[in-house]
Amino acid sequence: MSAAQKSLSRGGRGAASGAGGLLSERELRRIIDSVLLLAESTDAEEAEVHVDEVEDSLTRFANNAIHQNVAEHGLTVSVRTVVDGRTARATTNRVDEDSLRGAIEASLSLAHSQPKDPRLLPVPGKQRYRKVERFARPTAALTPDDRARAVRRACDLAVKRGQVAAGIFASGESQTAMGNSRGLFATYRETHAEFSITMQEAPAASWAKANAANVRDFDPHELAERASEKAHRATNAQELPPGRYTVILEPSAVLDIVGFLFYDFAATALADKRSCLNDRMGKQVFGKNISIVDDAYHPLQLGAPFDGEGMPRERVLLVDRGVPKNLVYSRASAKLAKKKPTGHGFMLPNEHGEAPVNLVFRGGNTSVEEMIASTERGLLVTRLWYIREVDPYEKVMTGMTRDGLFLVENGRVSSAVRNFRFNQSLLEMLSNVEMLGPAVRASGEEAFEMVVPAMKVREFHFSEVTKF
Amino acid sequence: MPLRDGKIVMWDMAGQALETARVRGAKYADVRVMHLRQRDLTTKNGQVGTLAQSESIGLGIRVLAGGAWGFASTDRLTREGVSACAGRAVAIAKASAIAKRKEVVMAAEEAYVDSWQSPFRKDPFEIPLETQLALLLAADAEMRRVKGVTLTETDLQFRKIDSWFASSIGSRIHQRKMMSGCGIVATSFQGDEIQKRSYPNSFGGQHSLQGYELVESLELLKHAPRVAEEAVALHSAAQCPQKTGTLILGGSQLGLQIHESVGHPIELDRVLGEEANFAGTSFLTLDKLNKLRYGSEIVNVVADARLEHGPGLGSFAYDDEGVPAQCTDIIKGGEFRGYLSNRETAHLVGLARSSGTMRTESWNRLPIIRMTNISLLPGTWRSDDLIADTDDAILMETNRSWSIDDRRYQFQFSTEMGWEIKGGKKARMLKNPSYSGITTEFWNSCDAICDEREWVLWGTPNCGKGQPMQTMGTGHGASPARFRNIRIGAAFSES
Numbered sequence: 003m004s005a006a007q008k009s010l011s012r013g014g015r016g017a018a019s020g021a022g023g024l025l026s027e028r029e030l031r032r033i034i035d036s037v038l039l040l041a042e043s044t045d046a047e048e049a050e051v052h053v054d055e056v057e058d059s060l061t062r063f064a065n066n067a068i069h070q071n072v073a074e075h076g077l078t079v080s081v082r083t084v085v086d087g088r089t090a091r092a093t094t095n096r097v098d099e100d101s102l103r104g105a106i107e108a109s110l111s112l113a114h115s116q117p118k119d120p121r122l123l124p125v126p127g128k129q130r131y132r133k134v135e136r137f138a139r140p141t142a143a144l145t146p147d148d149r150a151r152a153v154r155r156a157c158d159l160a161v162k163r164g165q166v167a168a169g170i171f172a173s174g175e176s177q178t179a180m181g182n183s184r185g186l187f188a189t190y191r192e193t194h195a196e197f198s199i200t201m202q203e204a205p206a207a208s209w210a211k212a213n214a215a216n217v218r219d220f221d222p223h224e225l226a227e228r229a230s231e232k233a234h235r236a237t238n239a240q241e242l243p244p245g246r247y248t249v250i251l252e253p254s255a256v257l258d259i260v261g262f263l264f265y266d267f268a269a270t271a272l273a274d275k276r277s278c279l280n281d282r283m284g285k286q287v288f289g290k291n292i293s294i295v296d297d298a299y300h301p302l303q304l305g306a307p308f309d310g311e312g313m314p315r316e317r318v319l320l321v322d323r324g325v326p327k328n329l330v331y332s333r334a335s336a337k338l339a340k341k342k343p344t345g346h347g348f349m350l351p352n353e354h355g356e357a358p359v360n361l362v363f364r365g366g367n368t369s370v371e372e373m374i375a376s377t378e379r380g381l382l383v384t385r386l387w388y389i390r391e392v393d394p395y396e397k398v399m400t401g402m403t404r405d406g407l408f409l410v411e412n413g414r415v416s417s418a419v420r421n422f423r424f425n426q427s428l429l430e431m432l433s434n435v436e437m438l439g440p441a442v443r444a445s446g447e448e449a450f451e452m453v454v455p456a457m458k459v460r461e462f463h464f465s466e467v468t469k470f
Numbered sequence: 471m472p473l474r475d476g477k478i479v480m481w482d483m484a485g486q487a488l489e490t491a492r493v494r495g496a497k498y499a500d501v502r503v504m505h506l507r508q509r510d511l512t513t514k515n516g517q518v519g520t521l522a523q524s525e526s527i528g529l530g531i532r533v534l535a536g537g538a539w540g541f542a543s544t545d546r547l548t549r550e551g552v553s554a555c556a557g558r559a560v561a562i563a564k565a566s567a568i569a570k571r572k573e574v575v576m577a578a579e580e581a582y583v584d585s586w587q588s589p590f591r592k593d594p595f596e597i598p599l600e601t602q603l604a605l606l607l608a609a610d611a612e613m614r615r616v617k618g619v620t621l622t623e624t625d626l627q628f629r630k631i632d633s634w635f636a637s638s639i640g641s642r643i644h645q646r647k648m649m650s651g652c653g654i655v656a657t658s659f660q661g662d663e664i665q666k667r668s669y670p671n672s673f674g675g676q677h678s679l680q681g682y683e684l685v686e687s688l689e690l691l692k693h694a695p696r697v698a699e700e701a702v703a704l705h706s707a708a709q710c711p712q713k714t715g716t717l718i719l720g721g722s723q724l725g726l727q728i729h730e731s732v733g734h735p736i737e738l739d740r741v742l743g744e745e746a747n748f749a750g751t752s753f754l755t756l757d758k759l760n761k762l763r764y765g766s767e768i769v770n771v772v773a774d775a776r777l778e779h780g781p782g783l784g785s786f787a788y789d790d791e792g793v794p795a796q797c798t799d800i801i802k803g804g805e806f807r808g809y810l811s812n813r814e815t816a817h818l819v820g821l822a823r824s825s826g827t828m829r830t831e832s833w834n835r836l837p838i839i840r841m842t843n844i845s846l847l848p849g850t851w852r853s854d855d856l857i858a859d860t861d862d863a864i865l866m867e868t869n870r871s872w873s874i875d876d877r878r879y880q881f882q883f884s885t886e887m888g889w890e891i892k893g894g895k896k897a898r899m900l901k902n903p904s905y906s907g908i909t910t911e912f913w914n915s916c917d918a919i920c921d922e923r924e925w926v927l928w929g930t931p932n933c934g935k936g937q938p939m940q941t942m943g944t945g946h947g948a949s950p951a952r953f954r955n956i957r958i959g960a961a962f963s964e965s
Contacts, residue, residue: 059562060938064744067571071562072541072938074834076528093524095545108523115599116518117607146540146565154569168746170937200747207746274514275620275659353512353519353623387750390871392884392961393902394664400882400961402875404750421875423882423906425961447748465960466906468880469753 024055024177027189033097034181037081041106046083048125050182054078058174061149066157066167082350083109087118089351123333125182131307131314132299138216141193144173156199156226163230169199173217180312190306197222201233205470208232209385209405213445215304232406239418241467248380249462250373253444253454255383261449262399263428267320269335270355278397279326288324288432295319296358302443302453303360310349318344332356365455366438373437373458375413382408382415389448397428422464434460483552484636487531490556496533500637503529504833511626513606516614528833533559537573538566543834577816577823579793581640586787590648590681594628597682602626612694613656618702621657625674641792650684651677651931656698665704667886669693671722672869677929679781700887710888710903712959716863717905718952723885725928725946726869731909732771733844735878736800738809749935750876759819762806765913768849771801773810775842780927782945784842791828791837798825810839831940838936845947849919853950856918863891864958866903882906884961904961920949
């Protein structure tokens, strides 16, 4: 038995057999050490290993019943080798020695096939990471029966009100660990829980969603109640002409549209001249009430305190009172720009560089109710849908409103409105923000979770109306 | 159970999972053991970008127990791991029964024992990497030769998927699919504008159920200079006007139009509300079957998963529920004729049998109703004649953005480039073209479709659906076509 085999056999996978449980940190380290040991007997000059493991479950319901109910366990080992100024990656989900050796060989074979890259950096050495605690036992302990009972309660509410419920209740745990031949080792694990519900009262529908590390941080039934009440209000929608309207965007609507802005803050995107911030850094691009940071340590954020290269994530002030101030950097883009890496790099090799992934907007203190009360005529938007980029430099986005669009008149919600298509520049939108709500952890479908406020925005551009 | 023992081990695992499910109380079960291999190569500005290879192997089992569904998947391919996974699926199904409203009814299906492999001439995993990278770097260099180009990108993607399907009705089906994709993109940033051109299509290029012969057939080097020149030329092109008028769509854009405004609305799970919380529902309610005039009389759309339709991303021998590939009329002579169904939903539209559209991304995902190859059948026009026959129109090519509402009525697309058609001739280039409309109004305005000489089975590799999200490849055959009275330019309009 080779040293690597011994190491692997000690690691085993017994702790994770059956329906639950992730490998221990020690077991993860053993897999990484085994790969690094195997790589030592090849011509790889450096090696880097990522191990990712998920244990996820998702209960899906529609027509007031569970129709899909799934669970998965998955573990991947991803190896990057470096040889003579060349690098490549190979990934496998098998942890026997032959398979790990095969991944190393595949990575080396890919690496050898390419020209030398003079800009390739050596793998980083040991790093220090801030501790984050994002593993909640109540989430890890959730069973299929627990989820089914919560779903049943939401569906019973729908039946009682003559509505039809659809949605998901998901929970799971995941972990990632990485190590390299220069002694770097990083590990992170978290739990995640999510409840999303659409209540349909023909022909209308409304929606509510929450996502957190701890399942106790939201109440599925409260979300069901909220969606149900809004769906009822959304019936009898009237058609309004397209045009420019004052809008009150609930946090999910804000999240899903501003989510398309953030790759523009990657230093690589600017170097490639595909960012809307080319020639705009340091200028008053947004309103003075817009400030944005990327902060992996914010209490409402999830995610690892290190990036795909193993660098510690740093808090970065992206926008200060409407002025784009800083970008995020991988090690390579930092070197090119003579800056320090900020811990936002993707796993190498890749052509995209980096991106901020823990966005936090500075909020205000105006509630959605106060925004409504302050509005003579406008629209209250629950969420936005199918958002795509129309103009990458002016950052014009198109998409639809969905699941609850309401007319606000004289400080009150007066009626439901048929859904609109919008074509709206994000730069303009974030210059037209009149009021901000408290920043909350918002969840949508177009962008990853962020900490954003509700916003009251003037002159939001709706170009067409649909049939419902 | 070592992988190196091949097929026999796969069938052993599948059989063991089925037996465990039966013993634990499942009335029906199906198992997919899958082995997926993928290679991705990209370049950017003359440098290698991504260079990666991956493989994944695992088992997923779907069971019907207590009158409800459960699914579990695992990569622990030991005897204990497979049994635990099957037992878990049954326990999950029993939990599903806590919120059950009706019994599951499945359409009858034969048991099949078969093995099938998609045809390919050159195994891309056997072509030297140096050859593949050299091609990409040469195409990249050709684009960078053009002054004004600020970003060049190329990509190759290859996938080989083996699946071993077994079900409790006795089916044992092995399928191997080989898929290839490639494309190039030139981007130009100038003034306050970013313009780009892609070949042969945007978002990764063309993708199909072929080997490396696809890459060779696309002649990337030949097209690279043109693509780069067009990206730069777009800066000085006129802005696409805002008007209501005649639109001619190139084949790849029409392929995406079919995907969004026909392919998704005909998915019976959407129609029945099963996707209401995420992907949305459909305007094609059951009362519209055989009654709705979907398009003009020349519009004929099929869902065809058979290989004779072409090497599409939606081609296979059997779906992931063990139902043979079929061709279904979707729109015939403009009338709405059919949905995409599975064994559970077929009876709801009066079918005795599933139309064979259950597909899964991987071993760890539940099969769901998916597009196969949803294609607009060729018409009778030659493209030269179509242009000559058009007095005033805008021709739009290569998708740039796409969006449609959650019931699939109202859409808006923009493309990378447009051409003004005046007096039967291609006139000036237009930038930032876009068009929008309502699905059935759009298809009813179609008055000319080009013939089979320009019909291409386009591949859409990135269709997202389901929770947990699954990405699937779909095929869309299309040739250029003409549409009247279309709203043009709305994406850049100001009210």
